[in-house]
Amino acid sequence: MLNTKDSLILYDLLAPHLPENPSEDVIEFVRAIIDSVVESGSTDYVKAIMLMTGTPVEEIVQMDVNDALKIFIEKIIENQILSLVDFWSKVGYDYTR
Numbered sequence: 510m511l512n513t514k515d516s517l518i519l520y521d522l523l524a525p526h527l528p529e530n531p532s533e534d535v536i537e538f539v540r541a542i543i544d545s546v547v548e549s550g551s552t553d554y555v556k557a558i559m560l561m562t563g564t565p566v567e568e569i570v571q572m573d574v575n576d577a578l579k580i581f582i583e584k585i586i587e588n589q590i591l592s593l594v595d596f597w598s599k600v601g602y603d604y605t606r
Contacts, residue, residue: 511561511588519560519588520597522553527594535591539582542590554581561588 511519526545532538546554555569558577561584569577 515560516588516593517597517602519557519585520593520602522557522560523585523590523594525549526551526553531591531594533591535586538591539585542585543578543582554578557581558584561585 523542526542526549528538528541528545532541543554554577555566558564558569558581559566562580572580
């Protein structure tokens, strides 16, 4: 689990990819995030993997795409993405890019 500071950084990375009408189903929620990341061509998922695992960017970019995606999915679920989004929304935090 990430500490508060790192969870805020993760939220900032993922906020542009969060669905407007989030599903209560974590799998659907994660799928929407992944679809947005892929559609945008963003590298935010690489930054998120680095944050959640401590793996250097050089290792992540050399991973098989499916392996990196699997790690991304596992880690955002492990870090309770639905609760994270709910928490930062309830405290009124508005991410800035």
